[in-house]
Amino acid sequence: MNPAGIPLKEPSVSAAAGDTEQLERALIDASTRVPVLIFYTSAMAWLILGTLLAGFVSFKLHTPDLLSDISFLTWGRVRPAHMNVMVYGWASMAGIGTAIWLMARLCRTVLRYPLLLVAGAVFWNLGVLLGLGGILLGDSTGYQWLEFPSYAAIILFVAYTLIASWAVLMFRFRRGEQIYISQWYLLGAFLWFPWLYAAGQLMLFVVPVQGVLQAAVGWWYANNLLFLWFGAIGLGTAYYMIPKVIGRPVYSYHLASIGFWSYALFSSWTWMQRLVDGPFPAWMVTASIAATILTLIPVATVGLNHHMTMQGYFPLMRYSPTLRFTVFGAMSYTVFSLVGVVISLRSVAGYVNFTEANIAYSHLGLYAFFTMVIFGSMYYIVPRLIGREWRYGSLIKLHFWASAYGIGLMTLMLLAGGFLQGASMENPSLAFTESVESVLPYLRGRSLAGILLTVSHFIFAYHFGLMLFGLGRKSTVPTFLNPVEAEGAEAHI
Amino acid sequence: MNESTPPPEPHSGQGMDYSEIADVQDVHAAVQREKREPRVGREPLSIWLIAVYGLAVFFGGAYLGRYSGNFSGEALDPYGGEMATMKKITGPQGAQQAAELSPHDRGKKIFAANCQTCHQANGLGVAGQYPPLAGSEFTTGGSRRPAMIVMKGLQGPVTVKGQKFGAAVMQPWDKTLTDQKIADVLTYERSEWGNNASPVTAEQIAALRKELANHPNSFAEPDILAVPADEDLPGAAPAGGAPPKPGEAAKPGEPSKPQG
Numbered sequence: 001m002n003p004a005g006i007p008l009k010e011p012s013v014s015a016a017a018g019d020t021e022q023l024e025r026a027l028i029d030a031s032t033r034v035p036v037l038i039f040y041t042s043a044m045a046w047l048i049l050g051t052l053l054a055g056f057v058s059f060k061l062h063t064p065d066l067l068s069d070i071s072f073l074t075w076g077r078v079r080p081a082h083m084n085v086m087v088y089g090w091a092s093m094a095g096i097g098t099a100i101w102l103m104a105r106l107c108r109t110v111l112r113y114p115l116l117l118v119a120g121a122v123f124w125n126l127g128v129l130l131g132l133g134g135i136l137l138g139d140s141t142g143y144q145w146l147e148f149p150s151y152a153a154i155i156l157f158v159a160y161t162l163i164a165s166w167a168v169l170m171f172r173f174r175r176g177e178q179i180y181i182s183q184w185y186l187l188g189a190f191l192w193f194p195w196l197y198a199a200g201q202l203m204l205f206v207v208p209v210q211g212v213l214q215a216a217v218g219w220w221y222a223n224n225l226l227f228l229w230f231g232a233i234g235l236g237t238a239y240y241m242i243p244k245v246i247g248r249p250v251y252s253y254h255l256a257s258i259g260f261w262s263y264a265l266f267s268s269w270t271w272m273q274r275l276v277d278g279p280f281p282a283w284m285v286t287a288s289i290a291a292t293i294l295t296l297i298p299v300a301t302v303g304l305n306h307h308m309t310m311q312g313y314f315p316l317m318r319y320s321p322t323l324r325f326t327v328f329g330a331m332s333y334t335v336f337s338l339v340g341v342v343i344s345l346r347s348v349a350g351y352v353n354f355t356e357a358n359i360a361y362s363h364l365g366l367y368a369f370f371t372m373v374i375f376g377s378m379y380y381i382v383p384r385l386i387g388r389e390w391r392y393g394s395l396i397k398l399h400f401w402a403s404a405y406g407i408g409l410m411t412l413m414l415l416a417g418g419f420l421q422g423a424s425m426e427n428p429s430l431a432f433t434e435s436v437e438s439v440l441p442y443l444r445g446r447s448l449a450g451i452l453l454t455v456s457h458f459i460f461a462y463h464f465g466l467m468l469f470g471l472g473r474k475s476t477v478p479t480f481l482n483p484v485e486a487e488g489a490e491a492h493i
Numbered sequence: 494m495n496e497s498t499p500p501p502e503p504h505s506g507q508g509m510d511y512s513e514i515a516d517v518q519d520v521h522a523a524v525q526r527e528k529r530e531p532r533v534g535r536e537p538l539s540i541w542l543i544a545v546y547g548l549a550v551f552f553g554g555a556y557l558g559r560y561s562g563n564f565s566g567e568a569l570d571p572y573g574g575e576m577a578t579m580k581k582i583t584g585p586q587g588a589q590q591a592a593e594l595s596p597h598d599r600g601k602k603i604f605a606a607n608c609q610t611c612h613q614a615n616g617l618g619v620a621g622q623y624p625p626l627a628g629s630e631f632t633t634g635g636s637r638r639p640a641m642i643v644m645k646g647l648q649g650p651v652t653v654k655g656q657k658f659g660a661a662v663m664q665p666w667d668k669t670l671t672d673q674k675i676a677d678v679l680t681y682e683r684s685e686w687g688n689n690a691s692p693v694t695a696e697q698i699a700a701l702r703k704e705l706a707n708h709p710n711s712f713a714e715p716d717i718l719a720v721p722a723d724e725d726l727p728g729a730a731p732a733g734g735a736p737p738k739p740g741e742a743a744k745p746g747e748p749s750k751p752q753g
Contacts, residue, residue: 026524105530180531240531247528252536282562282571289560293553300545308536346560346571384523476522 024108031110032101033385035117039097040378041468042125044461046089051457053082058450062443072136080147081135087145087225088156089128091370093121095233096163098377099186101385102240103167106183107174116166123159127152143218145225146200153201160197164190181256185236188264192228196221212279216272223271226365231267234329234370235302237377241326243309245380246316251308255301263298266291273344276353285346292344299337306330319480321396325376328404332368339364339415351426356439356446357418360411367453368407375403375460382464383479388472390479395463397481402456410449417442596692600681603674608682611661616686622661624653627686631717635724636679636693638717640701643675648711665710672698697726 057079060066067073104111111117131152134140139149148156167190171183200221203209209217243250250256269291276285310327317324339361343352352358379396383389390396417439424435466472473479562568605614612618616627626632631653632639644667650659666675672695679698683690 021529022524025527029524108530181533182531243531244528249532249534251534252538253533254535254538255542256533258538279569281566282560282568283557283564286557286560286562286571290553290557293556294549296549297546300542300549304539304542345556387523389523476526478523478526 025105028104028108028110029101029384031114032104035111035114035121036097036101036381037385037468038118038121039093039100040382040464042121043090043094043097044464046085046093046128047457048461050082050085050090051454053078053085055447055450055454057082058443058447062440062447071138077136077138077140080140081132083145084135084147085128085132086366088124088131088148091230091366091374093124094374094378095189095230095370096124098237098374098381099167099189099233101377101381102182102237103170103186106180106186106240107170108176109170109173111170112173113166113169116162116169120159120162120166123155123162127154127156127159130155141205143200143204143214143221145222146204146218150201150205153197153205157194157197157201160194164194180240181250181253181260182236182240184260185232185239188260189229189232189236192224192232196224196228215275215278216280216284219271219274224268226362227267227270228264230366230370231263231333234373235263235333237373238306238326238330238333241322241373241377241380242306242330245320245323245326246310246313248309248313251305255305259298259301259305262301263295266294266298270295270340270344273346273349274353274358276346276349289344289346289349292341295337296341299334303330303334318482319484321390321393321400321479321481322376322380324400324481325372325379328400329369329371329373329376332364332372336361336364336369351422352418353422355418355421355425356414356442357422360414360418363407363414364411368411372403372407375399378464382467383472386467386470386472388467388470389475389477390463391466391472392463393479393481395459396479399456399460399463400481402452402459406449406452406456408449409452410446413442413445413449417446596677596680597684599674600677600679601685603670603678604681607666607670608678611663616682616688618658620656622658624651624656624658626682627688629653630722632682633688633690634722635720636683636691636697636726637701637720637724638722639679639682640675640693640698640726641705641712641717641720643679644698644701644705645708646711647713647717649713651714651717662711667702667705672696672702691725693726701726 056066056073057075060068060075060078064075068075071077100111100117127148131148134149134152135147140147141149146153167187171187200217203217204214204221208214239250239256270288271292272280272285272288273292278285306327314327317327342348343357343361379390420442421435421439424430424438425432427435560571562571604612611623612626613623616625618625624631631642642663644665646665647663650657652658670678676693676695676698680692682688684692
């Protein structure tokens with residue numbers, strides 16, 4: 001039953017047998033090593049590529065002549081290339097890696113059918129690679145986050161089917177009577193994604209819906225990818241990492257279940273506000289805005305739940321890299337949602353629609369929330385897969401601050417610039433070009449933020465590479481961000 | 494791959510092989526020290542949180558009700574105003590509603606929306622630019638002249654109430670306004686500001702519209718003066734005897750003029 005031949009703890013045996021529990025975890029971690037590391041390593045490669053593309057895109061916005069005579073380096077191709085590499089290459093692969101590890105841990109069983117995952121990872125990489133090539137060669141479909149041409153989309157879908165069927169199989173083999181909160185979110189994400197992706201592809205490319213409805217389908221897909229796929233993985237991961245690191249139960253089951261179901265119910269309705277003032281029935285846009293307002297329910301609930309769990313333990317963020325990244329991400333989820341509510345209201349959406357403010361919103365969700373949570377989980381998981389500790393605490397610190405300042409600066413720049421841009425676009429006495437010129441300083445600021453993020457990603461990739469080649473520290477003590485003064489409770493991080 | 498690690502321990506499973514680990518306890522120090530798997534507490538819901546839920550539901554619901562455009566599939570306007578009203582007026586039961594306003598009142602609205610900018614609310618126009626309607630011989634005479642002007646517009650110099658006008662061009666309204674609206678606005682102009690001329694019906698305008706269908710866009714003063722000053726629009730037939738006048742007969746207007 002288990003490859004190592006060591007008897008796993010039976011569910012009936014009481015938790016007193018701490019040694020058995022540790023052994024069980026060690027076995028589970030060992031079984032997840034290859035698939036999770038394949039996903040993580042691929043994700044890191046895509047992250048670096050996506051970061052370089054992002055920097056290029058950002059500079060092109062204020063220096064449009066940069067390499068503009070090379071067709072595959074023009075704005076119209078590099079920007080979708082950047083977005084898709086980040087969304088499918090980095091975020092999805094890293095998210096799947098974390099989800100695999102969490103599923104194995106939470107189902108309390110060694111990972112079965114690793115070949116499904118390895119094949120899934122190979123196909124996924126192939127899909128992203130082909131899609132990236134297709135976009136750069138001019139094969140982009142033109143729908144946000146669905147730019148991959150159909151030949152790449154099919155491969156991605158096959159890869160995804162392998163991964164999702166693995167998740168369902170794993171869930172069947174779970175042990176223990178409790179299904180932990182993270183599993184709700186992860187299983188939800190695994191089942192929602194194929195539905196989203198298939199529905200998006202079918203309704204836009206296979207049997208295209210008519211006319212303006214395509215825009216509605218496109219935004220529906222982009223929104224649900226952000227919420228039901230990335231958001232669900234991010235929240236599920238935070239629900240595991242926070243109580244795990246501080247060693248305290250999640251505050252309330254009731255809050256967790258309300259937060260989960262209201263999230264699934266309301267967030268899937270949102271984002272038609274992107275079509276505000278467009279040729280759509282008013283109720284369609286308004287229903288989305290109302291749903292966005294209702295997402296305040298899961299935000300308040302999940303936020304309160306995490307906050308109460310953390311209460312009294314916030315000082316631990318000084319030491320634990322995982323906790324610091326995860327809590328930053330969880331807090332960003334709240335900020336992301338509040339900004340989302342504000343910019344969705346009709347009076348505001350009319351202003352910020354088609355401005356940089358929407359880009360700020362996407363980055364808040366995908367980076368400040370999701371990516372930071374995933375960074376945190378990688379800091380936790382990778383040492384357990386490799387058996388080494390992260391080599392330099394200082395590099396982790398640098399990574400965190402460069403990321404945090406980078407994304408903070410970028411969000412502020414784009415939000416402020418976006419509102420200004422919207423105000424100049426609304427002003428009939430100004431020429432359109434003036435609205436473009438008014439955001440220029442903010443776009444330069446965004447490039448500065450991009451440089452910070454690039455630095456942070458290169459540091460992390462370097463550190464991750466050290467770990468991968470077995471150059472981590474061999475120690476029984478984890479790598480802390482700051483030296484622990486009192487050798488005590490914190491040593492368990 | 495592992496050669497460069499400082500103390501090369503033969504049994505360590507740090508490679509990336511998918512094999513069992515010889516000594517699990519030794520390798521996984523992280524596993525040993527970590528806290529137990531997360532559990533879930535059972536704290537009850539706070540009353541404040543429920544209040545937040547209520548607020549979000551109320552605000553969201555109110556927003557939906559306010560800006561839903563009456564949940565009509567055709568309403569682009571979030572207030573549901575314009576589209577819905579227009580549909581009502583053209584619809585069968587909307588016509589009844591609109592009929593509650595007298596032609597004069599409907600005409601007043603149309604005048605305010607389309608004519609008032611030039612001819613002014615008091616119907617006196619602007620000296621030297623826009624001719625007056627109040628007391629104008631064109632407005633208060635037979636209904637044919639003003640109807641022609643409104644339908645097709647007027648260009649070139651014109652003399653009204655002894656004053657010369659010429660700078661401005663009046664646009665044709667036949668493409669913009671329906672028969673009913675043109676009739677209503679003429680009725681209004683002919684009975685407001687002390688004017689006292691016969692009302693005009695939509696049927697009369699419809700007939701005129703057919704008659705002028707091939708006419709080039711604007712009239713000039715001579716075209717208008719070619720029509721007898723007191724000629725009324727016939728019910729159906731073009732400038733002829735026009736015996737029955739079904740339009741006029743249909744409405745028992747008070748100031749039914751005894752002219753031809």
